[in-house]
Structures are given as C-alpha cells and as structure tokens.
Amino acid sequence: MKLVVSVLALAAACTSIASARPFPAGRVLAPPANVRVKPNSYIVEFYDEAVGTLADQILGLANVVVDQHFNGLFNGISVSVGDAVRAEHLADISGVKRVYPNRIHTLTTQTGAKNITSSYLHTMTGASMAWSKLGLSGKGISIGIIDTGVDYTHPDLGGCWKRPNCPWQKGADLVGDDYSPDDHDPVIKPNPTPLDQCDGHGTHVAGILMARGDLVRGVARDATYGMYRIFGCPKNGMGSGTTDEIIIKAMLAAHRDGHDIISMSLGGLSWEDSPTAVVASKLVARGVVVVAAAGNEGEDGLVTVAVPSISRGAISVGSVENWDITGGPVNVATTLGARTIAKWEPESPANFFVFDKATPVVAVRDAAGSPLACAPVSQDLAGKIALVHRGECEFAVKEAVAQEAGAVGILIVNNDGAPGSPPAPDSIKIGVALIGKQDGEFIAAALRKGPVTITAPSHLYNTFKSETGGQMSTFSSYGPSPQLGMGPLLSAPGGNIWSTFPRALGSYKSLSGTSMATPYAAGAVALLKQGRPDLTPAELRQVLMASSRPVTDVRTGLPATPFQSGAGLINIADAVKSRVLVSPPFIAINDTAYETHPGGNPAVAQRTITITNTDKTRAAQLLMYHQAADSVTMFKPDGTLSDAVINGAPLDTWPPAKKAVPAGTQPQVSCSGCTQTIAPGASATVSVRITRPTALPESGRWFYGGFLSFQLQWAGDKAARSYVVPYSGYNGNYRDIPVLPLAGDGRPMFADMLGNPIPNPKALKITAKKQAQFVFSLNMPTRKVAATLVSAAGKSLGYLPYGCMIDVGRTLPSHGGYAALVSSQVTADCAGAKAVDVAPGKYRVKLTVLKLFGNPDSKSDYESRVSEEFTIA
Secondary structure, three states, X not given: OOOOOOOOOOOOOOXXXXXXXXXXXXXXXXXXXXXXXXXXXXXXXXXXXXXXXXXXXHHOOXXXXXXXXXXXXXXXXXXXXXXXXXXXXXXXXXXXEEEEEEEEEEOOOEEOOOOOOOHHHHHHOOHHHHHHOOOOOOOOOEEEEEEOOEOOOOHHHOOOOOOOOOOXXXXXXXXXXXXXXXXXXXXXXXXXXXXXOOOOHHHHHHHHHHOEOOOOEOOOOOXXXXXXXXXXXXXXOEXXXXXXXXXXXXHHHHHHOOOOEEEEOOOEOOOOOOHHHHHHHHHHHOOOEEEEEOOOOHHHOOOOOOEOOOOOOOEEEEEEEOOEEEEOEEEEEEOOEEEEEEOEOOOOHHHOOOEEEEEEEEEOOOOOOOOOOOOOOOOOOOOOEEEEEOEOEOHHHHHHHHHHOOOOEEEEEOOOOOOEOOOOOOOOOOEEEEEOXXXXXXXXXXXXXXXXXXXXXXXXXXXXXXXXXXXXXXXXXXXXXXXXXXXXXEEEEEEOEEEEOOHHHOOEEEEEOHHHXXXXXXXXXXXHHHHOOOOOHHHHHHHHHHOOEOOEOOOOOOEOOHHHHOOOEOOHHHHHHOOEEEEOOOEEEEEOOOOOOHHHOOOEEEEEEEEEEXXXXXXXXXXXXXXXXXXXXXXXXXXXXXXXXXXXXXXXXXXXXXXXXXXXXOOEEEEEOOEEEEOOOOEEEEEEEEEOOOOOOHHHOOEEEEEEEEEEEEOOOOOOEXXXXXXXXXXOOHHHOOOOOOOOOOOOEEEOOOOOEOOOHHHOEEOOOOOEEEEEOOOOOEEEEEEEEEEOOOOEEEEEEEEEEEEEOOOOHHHOOEEEEEOOEEEOOOOOOOEEEOOOEEEEEEEEEEOOOOOOOOHHHEEEEEXXXXXXX
C-alpha cells in the first residue's frame, strides 16, 4: 500500500519581532498537514480598534511583504514572509487578533451527461411558474459571482461587457491567466476583464444563472451581474487553484459593488470560524445574501459540508439529480426487442463510444466466472464490445482487460440506476461508456437468450429520463458542521446540468456538483427578492427553506436525511406566494446527552417555533404534522468506518433499505398549539417535543432527523399550503464519538518519505539524512492535534514538525491521511519555530487530539495514542 501524503520541509528558527502587548496575543491557526497552503503566507486579522497604522507598522518589518489590505467588513492584511518570520511572531504584535494560514482552494466538479436544459427541470423547482405566471425574471436584482471568470462573448451570456443594457456591469479579474497559488512566487497580472477562455467553471455557473439561449435558460435572466475572477488557467494537468486572501478580496469587492446576492461555488473542509466564513457572516449582517456550495464530498460520509457555506446566515446548498439527460443514443438490437439507452463517455475523443455499424456484444467472464473484468479473460473479443460490471477494480483495469482480449469497445454497467463518466487513461484506445444499471441488466438478460448488436451514431443526441432524477446526488456533502450545526440548508438541481461553456472549449457542456446547484439557488433568491422586496436576507432564507419539499430516498421510502438535503428541493413559485414566516427555519438538536431536556429526559428535546401570518386581511387555520427522515451513520457497530464510506457508496440508513420498521421506533414529535387559528398579520407559537428514535443503540453513532410540516389554510382558499422545518440531531453523546480511529485499522503508522508503510518501526533509525512520516487519520474533526516526541522515560521533548494543528477537519477516505515529520529535530512551539536537536536514543511519538466539544484546558478531554519505539541515531 502506498500513501499519498504531503510533507513540507522544516524551516529555520527565527527571532522575535514583537515587544509590549496591550492586547491579548493573537491566535495562530496552524494548517492541517494535508491541506495545501501558500508557503510563507498568512492572513492577519486586526482588532477593529487597532487598525490605524498597524498595517504600516508590519510593512516596516524586515522580511515581511504586505500583499493585500482588507478594510471594512474584515480588517487586516495578507503577508508574505521570509523564512525567519513565523506566524506566532505576527500574532504577538500589538493589535493582532488572529493569524490564519493562507489556504489554497481548488474547484471540484464532475463531468456529466450532455443534457439540454429541459422545461421539466424548471417545472420541478417552480422556476417556470415564477417566470410565466408571476412575471419574475430577476430584473432589478444584482448578483455577484466569485469564480473562474466568464466568457461574456458567448451569445447566450449577453455577448458584451459593461455596455449599456449589458447584463455584465460589475466585476474584475483579480489574478490573471498565469496565477497559480502553488508557485513559489505566484504571478498576479489581472486582465482588463474577467474573461474565461481556459477553465469554463465560471461560464457554466453563469449560464445556470442567466443564459438566454435556446439550449440553456438561466433562472434569473434579467438580473444584473458581476464576475470576480479568482482562479488562473489550469496548469500541468492540475485544476485551477486560489487562496483565502484572493477569495476574501473578491468578497469585499463584490460587497463594495453593491450586489444583493453573492454566489460562491467553492469551498473546503474547515470550521465555522475560518476567515472566509467570518467574512461571509459579516456580509450577511450587512444585508447581502450569501449562497455557497455545500461541497462534493458526500461519498466520504458525514461532517463533510464545506466552508464558507456553513457560515452564520449563509445559504448552504446541496445537489439534487436532474430529471432528464440528453446523451448520445446507444441502439440495442436483441431477440427480446430493441431498446435505445443513454451513454456517458470519457473526456478524450479517442475513447468516444461510436459505432456506426452494428457491432456484436459479449458478456465478459473471467476464469472464476466473474463479470467484473478485474482479471484477464480467455474469451476472444476481437471486433466485439465487452459488457462488464462495475466493482472491485478501477475502470482502467477493466478497460485494459477488454482491450487486451481484442475488444473494440467496452460497456461498463454502473452499480446504481445512473450512467456516469468513466475515466480512461491514454493507454486505452477503444470506445468506453458507462451505462445505467437497468439498461445493463436488459442487455445481460438478452445475451442469455440470443445475440445482441449495438449501433452508436456519432452525430445524434436523444433526451432520456434519468433513473435517479429528483434524488439527492451521491456526491453532495453531508452535515453536520464540526460544531453539530445544520448544513446544507436546502437543495437545488446540481447533477447533470447542461449549461454554457467558453466558446473556445465547445460552447456547451454538462457538469455535476454543488457548484451547479449553488447558482440555481442564487437565481431562486433573485426571483424571490424581486417578487418579495420587503424581505430581509434572514427572511429570504426562511421563506425559501420553508417552501422547499423534502426529497424522498427511494431506498427507504422516507425523506432523505436533512443532514444532506436540508429542507429539501427548492420551489421558487411557492416561496414567492408564501404568506408565512417560520422562525427558526431549522432545528439543530445537538445530541441527546448535551441537550437541555424537559423533565430530565435525555431522549427528548423541546423547541418553540413562531409562525407569522403575513396576510394582513385573512386568518389562517394551522395544523402541524411530522414525518421522520432517514437516520444515517458512517460507522459499524464496532466503531470503525462503514464499508459504504470506505467504498464511496451512499451512507447506511435506518430503517434499512426496503425494510419497514415499527413507526413508534422512529423519531417522534408531540406538540402544543399545533392546531390553532392565526389572525391576519399575527404570530402564533408552537411548542414541539422531539423524541429520538428509540430503536437505535447509541453504540451505532446514528444521526437522525425529520421534518415538521405546517399546513396553513387561509379563509376563502380551497386548499391548504404546506411549509417545513427540518430538524436534526445526534443519538447519543456527541462528545463520546472517538476522534481517533480505533486501534487495529493500521494507523497511526510510520511511512517513508514516499509514503510507503514501514512495517517494523523498531528497526527504524532516524538520522540527519533519513527522515520518516508519522501518518494518522481522524474519524471526526477536532480543534487541536499534537504529535509530540516522547523519550523512553516518558518525557515530552516537543512537537514533531507539522505535528501541531488547530481546527482540523476529519480525514476523508478518498483523500489519504494527515502526516507529521519524524526527524532529528522537534519544535518547542505549535507554530514550528525554535527548532531543537534531539539526542540519540529510543523514542516514541505521542498523538493527542481534543475531543468533540472538549475543553482544551482539561486533560481528561483529550484522546491519545503512543507509537512503537524507534531510534534516533
């Protein structure tokens, strides 16, 4: 096994720059080892009363260069420093509030099927009705987009820049084409305009918001827009990247330009008080609606929702699969009849699945009879298309097996209902396609009865019904936030979205991600704000959430957990026509041990909800009912991560898939005031008591939730309208979930500098020229991690380089682990300064982490592991 772990070299110790401190010492946030940061670069936040000449004071220091100034919502600077300057020295300067690492962010999307934006998509979100019946188009609303830029020359996107009657009236390029945060000295040479000709992400996002063509119709076509480019062009096969300092600069610029809404299809794992989250919260406090992506890490399990989407007051958006996809048709001829199915293809034209003439299909079986094609096959596939199933091995292995057996193409059957976009390395020269499970099963059944042939013309496109339409996207990140807060808050279409792309890159493309759901939700906010200009940002969020509809999990028949769907799929028309305000818009229960419970019952949480009838002339009759949602976990009963998380599959649910359980064992809700009449313009309160699911053992570490549905029928109306409040909680004591994996999973462990495990640590000898890595995982996020060197006598000598971290996210199985450097030196402080040489001898590494909700000053609130003994020679 080979681990992909990044370890940075230990820099030299430095001298102090600070003197007297009338303010408390600034807090230094150290970056997790697997988080990319801009080297020797920090964001320095000031106390408001210390802004004055503090920037000039820092600018006058040796080996410090001020890169960016931040004023107003966020007061501070970003700096580049020499090797002699450390973060704690900046924090010790009088007036400095906090010092952050300057994190690097990348865009994450998935290639989807070709899909012309259909009217059905907009029908399901209420957008069509908002346009046609309510006359809404976003006119008068200003939206700032922070992204990779936009190809504003695209005819569907206005074909103009800052001209009269042009949709693009604001914005700027903040970085230029050559910018890369990974460079030692990043080049920042902004272009005159934020033109996107090399990436496409921002152009795709813009089309979802405002495209005006025949193939793509944006949600808020008549709004005014600004684009703030914060990513350069992709380099060396890597995606675009940016840093916190550039993101903050763009957020402040968008605020200065007066946008009503800011759309941010970006983010990363962190805590709610990261710098971008702090700025987002301040924007909301100033009246700006911030809409941000929940993240695409859902296949890694819970607590993967991204920052800044979980900042206070922002709208965190999850992704729902599109209902229709438009792709190249595959015509299947069999003795059981003909069928046309949809295909997805790799990016490379060399692997496009194109067969103009009828080509026979063969079901592949290896020597053991497996259809997975993970081992060589003896079948002669010359001139034929191989039908194989997904699972056990990588796509490239299956493709190579088929190619070596002489196949001219390969159809890979997905393990769920949807087709997908399979990767294919340069060594694969045959046609490759991934098809849906039902289509694959049809072909397999037909092959058992007789021959099957396929044609796949290159020039045709058909629209197909998606087998997963309307369901939560498997990639959509789950909450809760590290502090057990709700996130995402609602969901919008983000799976398989066909939108605009730079003309130089093909003009149109389908992408999937919460990056696509975010602009859809931002467009929904624009229509709602146009139709209800009286609403504050907080009320806009309330109304949009309350008018959403829970998303059904087809496996259980229950609503999908609010930890992934939030309030559910947005409905714009219902939100505009809403005549209620519901506060709070969601209920985060914390856990069943920490919660303050009525009557001392640890299984019951009590809340009060206020319902305001905004209709000034008619009374409304209120009736509340409850629907339990899926409970989910990412742990096995023994406390280890579940197979679903390890394999990137949907989380385990309770009730189990396709298995009924007694209704009384699911979460229960009782209420006081749940049936009453609310006078015109008046408010009413409903007291609810939420009881956790009684059938779930606390050892299973289950996260549960559901929806409170408030039906209101106004006098004179023929039907009632329904509004929802999602609730979510943890079944047990959240503090008791181990942060460190249980012993026996292979970590912590030692590895060489290439990431190869060292099987016998007792034989490990560290020298000045030979170093190693101490690799570990975190099942849950933590406020503090310390990896220290301990002598044979049990004395701690100091931190391993990069062995002290603050505000750390949980390890994602698909992303590897964390690592500290094992060398002949340790550091005396958390920031990595004051290097100390270690005498030869026998040592161990002690890994210590703060428990969830733990008190950093209490020794009992830490977990620890001690390594095997090794030698420093």
